[in-house]
Amino acid sequence: MEAILRLPSGDRKNVDMMLNTVERQGRRLSHLIADLLLLSSLEKNGVSEPFQPCCLNDIIADLSEEFLELAIASNIRLSAQIPEEQIYVSGHEQQLYRLVSNLIANAIQYTPDGGTVGVSLKRRERTAVVAIEDSGIGIPAGEQNRIFERFYRVDSHRSRKAGGTGLGLAIVRAIALKHQAHLKVESQPGCGSIFTLEIAVLSEPIKDNKNSIINI
Ligand code: ATP
Ligand code: MG
Numbered sequence: 001m002e003a004i005l006r007l008p009s010g011d012r013k014n015v016d017m018m019l020n021t022v023e024r025q026g027r028r029l030s031h032l033i034a035d036l037l038l039l040s041s042l043e044k045n046g047v048s049e050p051f052q053p054c055c056l057n058d059i060i061a062d063l064s065e066e067f068l069e070l071a072i073a074s075n076i077r078l079s080a081q082i083p084e085e086q087i088y089v090s091g092h093e094q095q096l097y098r099l100v101s102n103l104i105a106n107a108i109q110y111t112p113d114g115g116t117v118g119v120s121l122k123r124r125e126r127t128a129v130v131a132i133e134d135s136g137i138g139i140p141a142g143e144q145n146r147i148f149e150r151f152y153r154v155d156s157h158r159s160r161k162a163g164g165t166g167l168g169l170a171i172v173r174a175i176a177l178k179h180q181a182h183l184k185v186e187s188q189p190g191c192g193s194i195f196t197l198e199i200a201v202l203s204e205p206i207k208d209n210k211n212s213i214i215n216i
Contacts, residue, residue, distance in 0.1 A: 028165070035167040039150070042095075042174035051090040051179075053202055056128055057082050059096055060121050067104050075113045078104075081120035087128045088202040091179050099175040102168040103132040103195045109164070111136030111192070123201060130197040138189040147185070148173045 004018045041048075064080035071078035089096075100119075107117040115135040122129045139147060139154060146152050151166040172195075176183040179199055187193035 032165045032167070035165055035171060038098075039167060039171055039174055042171070042178060048178075049092060051092060053088045054091045054093045054096055056087045056089060056096070056121050056130065059093070059100055060119055060130065063097065063100050063104055064119055066101075067108060070105075071108055071117065074108055074111075076108055076111055077116045078108070079116070079118050081118065081122075083121060083123065085123065087121060087123055089128055089179070089199050090202050091199075092175075095175045095178065099172050099197070100130065100132070102172050103197075106168060107132050107134035107136065107193070107195075110134065115192075124198075126201055127198050128201050130199075131194055132196075133192065133194040135192040138191050138193055139185065139187040140189050144185050144187060 001022060004015055004022070007014055007018075060080060060082055064078060068078055104117065104119060111117060111134045117135075118131075118133045120129075120131045120133070122131075143154050147154065148169045150170045153164075153166045173183060176197060176199075181197050181199035183198075184196050185193060186196075
């Protein structure tokens with residue numbers, strides 16, 4: 001901003017260019033602040049909103065649809081496998097959306113042109129298993145634990161170009177922890193990655209007389 005103020009008033013071209021940079025950095029900062037606030041509220045052990053029954057089928061169907069445009073623009077085939085059976089978990093719906101959304105965003109971001117990203121939901125006994133699989137660049141074994149740390153990025157040069165803040169997976173981990181869900185990553189450089197979330201399913205949700213969902 002100081003540089004713009006020092007430019008001669010007729011230098012419209014440079015002013016425009018610098019204003020664009022200021023706008024981009026402003027957006028980046030507000031994104032970073034929002035992510036940091038979310039992370040600190042997730043990590044606080046205070047009273048939080050009570051958990052509600054959340055339908056994982058809906059969350060995954062909505063997000064697969066939302067990300068379709070980005071996938072097409074990146075020339076990536078995005079597919080979703082969702083069972084007929086409705087799978088409910090006890091949780092915070094907005095946070096669960098955020099968790100799955102961060103994983104799909106990464107899968108698309110770290111998969112080159114022509115690749116594939118698959119999102120699936122399965123039930124394994126009393127557990128719901130959500131998997132986000134990509135055919136992308138993969139993550140070296142030594143880095144697979146570190147990627148969940150705040151601001152950690154495998155290749156800071158490449159990541160800087162991609163424009164993220166490096167908080168995405170720290171948020172994923174904090175939300176998984178809040179939901180007592182198990183999160184794991186399997187990956188091979190050059191072959192792709194699979195991020196899997198395992199979370200306890202809610203005892204059969206049923207509808208009462210007033211049509212609201214209750215647990216038994
Ligand atoms: P942000 O999500 O805040 O925009 P980011 O994507 O760099 O930025 P994270 O989502 O926390 O941050 O991911 C951390 C790092 O882990 C990434 O920079 C990338 O190097 C690596 N990574 C995450 N997901 C994948 C993936 N599906 N394939 C390959 N590398 C990945
Ligand atoms: Mg990310």
